[in-house]
Amino acid sequence: MLELYLIRHGQCEANLLKHIVGGRSNYSPLTELGEQQAKLLGNRLKKENVNFEGVYSSIAERAKDTAKIVCNIIGFPLDQIILSEDFQEQSHGSYEGCLRDDIWTPESLKSWEKDKHNYALPSGESLKNAGKRWYDGVEKYLLNKNGTYAIFGHGTAIRCFLAELFNFTGETILSLHTGNTSISEVRYDNGQWSLKRLNDNSHLK
Structure with a gap:
């Protein structure tokens, strides 16, 4: 059985810039x-005696640094953290860093409303694309393994991956929440995926 801890990074500076299109x-x-x-x-995780056979992370600084802090505490070797572009956040393409009000015009919002799951900004990714990219990464690195592994990634991308596993709609993806350093846990056993928990951030309370 494969057990995956999907962990969102801690709060970063981009999280505070609500008026800016963030993306990666x-x-x-x-x-x-x-x-x-x-x-x-x-x-x-140390108190709960959680031990990872392997740790993967997005290449983004906020994800890498979250992984390093956690792994240092639980005793997982930092030089064994595997960085992968597969586990990056959903890309908003050439609009990343732009003002939201400049991007989300009535026309673009109308297009987005028609098909939220498959809509993509210019040179960016749809929710569907991001989920498929994550799934391909999991298939490449982890699907043939047993044990407990962690992926340090991003809020939207984690939800997109869950949508890929469990056939969530775009509406469902956007209604879910994955807070900073929250744990969402899935298991793969006998060819079947199951969701064990979502957005568990009890360590922050």
Whole structure:
């Protein structure tokens, strides 16, 4: 049986810029709060005696740094963290870093409303594309393994991956929440995926 911990990064600077289209923002660092959130998660996993056979991370700074903080606490070797572009956030293409009000015009919102799952900004990804990319990464690295593994990634992309596994609609993806350093856990056993928990951030409470 494969057990996957899907962990969103801690709060980063881009999370605070609500008026900006974020997307991948790969160089956005953790805030001081984000670092503290990662430490709380690491302490929780250590207390729960969670041991990972392997750890994977998005190449984004905020995901890598969250993984390093957690792994340092639980004793997983930092040089064994595997970085992969497969586990990046959904791309918003050439619009990343632009003002939301400039991008989400009545016309673009109308197109998005028609098919939220498959709509993509210019040179960006749809929710469907992002979920498929994550699934392909899991298939490449993990689907033939047994044991407990972690992927440190991003809120929207994690939800997109879950949609790929469980056939969620675009509406469902957008209605779910995956908070900073939350754990969503899935299992793969005898060819079947199951969702064990979603957005577990009890270590922050």
